[in-house]
Amino acid sequence: MPMAIVAAAVARPSARLGPLAVEAPDEDAFTLAMAAAEALGERARSSELARIDLVGDHAPEAEWAVPEALGLGGVAIHRTSGGPAHLFEAIRGHEGADPPGTRLLLAVDLSRVGRATGTNHGALAVALALGPGPGIRVDHVATHARSPRGETEGLRVDRLGRPHGSEPTALLILGDDERVVAAARTAGGPGFATSLVPRAPPGTGPAPTTPFALALRAPGVDDLPHPFVLAALGAERDVHVRGTVTGSVAWSEATPSPTLALSAPPVRDDERSLDARSEGAYVPRPRYIENLPSRWRLEADWCPSCSRLTFPARGACAHCGRTQELERRSLARSVWTVDAATIVRPGAQPTEFDGTVAVAGAYGVVVARSSEGPRATFQLVGPATPVPIGSRVVPVLRRLYPMEGEWRYGRKAIVVAASDAR
Numbered sequence: 001m002p003m004a005i006v007a008a009a010v011a012r013p014s015a016r017l018g019p020l021a022v023e024a025p026d027e028d029a030f031t032l033a034m035a036a037a038e039a040l041g042e043r044a045r046s047s048e049l050a051r052i053d054l055v056g057d058h059a060p061e062a063e064w065a066v067p068e069a070l071g072l073g074g075v076a077i078h079r080t081s082g083g084p085a086h087l088f089e090a091i092r093g094h095e096g097a098d099p100p101g102t103r104l105l106l107a108v109d110l111s112r113v114g115r116a117t118g119t120n121h122g123a124l125a126v127a128l129a130l131g132p133g134p135g136i137r138v139d140h141v142a143t144h145a146r147s148p149r150g151e152t153e154g155l156r157v158d159r160l161g162r163p164h165g166s167e168p169t170a171l172l173i174l175g176d177d178e179r180v181v182a183a184a185r186t187a188g189g190p191g192f193a194t195s196l197v198p199r200a201p202p203g204t205g206p207a208p209t210t211p212f213a214l215a216l217r218a219p220g221v222d223d224l225p226h227p228f229v230l231a232a233l234g235a236e237r238d239v240h241v242r243g244t245v246t247g248s249v250a251w252s253e254a255t256p257s258p259t260l261a262l263s264a265p266p267v268r269d270d271e272r273s274l275d276a277r278s279e280g281a282y283v284p285r286p287r288y289i290e291n292l293p294s295r296w297r298l299e300a301d302w303c304p305s306c307s308r309l310t311f312p313a314r315g316a317c318a319h320c321g322r323t324q325e326l327e328r329r330s331l332a333r334s335v336w337t338v339d340a341a342t343i344v345r346p347g348a349q350p351t352e353f354d355g356t357v358a359v360a361g362a363y364g365v366v367v368a369r370s371s372e373g374p375r376a377t378f379q380l381v382g383p384a385t386p387v388p389i390g391s392r393v394v395p396v397l398r399r400l401y402p403m404e405g406e407w408r409y410g411r412k413a414i415v416v417a418a419s420d421a422r
């Protein structure tokens, strides 16, 4: 039985370059994918997950880093390159070849602005939980070379529906503005409820794969099951998707970050930029890797003697010293309360943060308390602004600094509710 999309979540990058959404210096494919996955909640951490599909701009390290960050050791990973055709093929899955159980699909599309190839567009990450349904099912995917003879040549509506014997009742057309408007005009004949998605969400710019997120928000479907046809218009190839809506999809958005305005395209990493040498708190790689459960999953040790939590987990209770039978528990990521706050101005940062400070300027640092009690220090996401004591923050996974040829990642915090107390 084909899997259906049962829940979806989207994460948008927090920087802007003119009208385009682009990655901030502390964001990349990994952090965007994780933000989307975490917005799915328990569905992305379920022990029922049989497989994770990574679609798009994921780095090779994502194959171990994504399961590590989700606490899903041993889950099967399947990688696919980007673009609408691969995305929809990954959603459709491979009947018979897929392990039984639910699947998590993480699709990431980084910004292409300033790159030599590809169209200019913004970045986005989409996380999809796939299961037996009800939801949105992809039944058939076909790609066609873009016709050189006309903008809408390959998009006549009668060609979309009839070969498969069922007349589509809704049509979603995705892609760059001009072709979409022209195609929608062609498609908007009687008998078709045309859903036109002429552009990506405000600030994200036109993006060939981005509007897929919008396709899931197709307006009211009363009759179920409900066949649909979706066309994603690419620069060279068009992708036509036939599917069935069998029920509504749970939709969520990642915690929005404060916006950072950039004056130049995001800097792409090279060997030199990743070779930062810290004069501050140097953490050898083995120790960094060893501490990932606490850094990434906020794992604490719970002590059965005194019923207290020690964070970060260190194999011993900080309160009574017990080292046996400690239980690993992840602290809630939902809301932490600010106990203390400060701003680190340019020049005062540890050297490993030189690169991000050069692009993003001063940053805030808070000491925050989890609802379970333990405290932690977090750098704040976004431009530095004063944060009143008592404000609420949410810890999110971000890039911290480059070291020994790679980015180090950890939890930073987003202010979700500033306290009125001064």
Ligand SMILES: [Zn+2]
Binding pocket: 303, 304, 305, 306, 307, 308, 317, 318, 319, 320, 321, 322
């Ligand atoms: Zn204890």
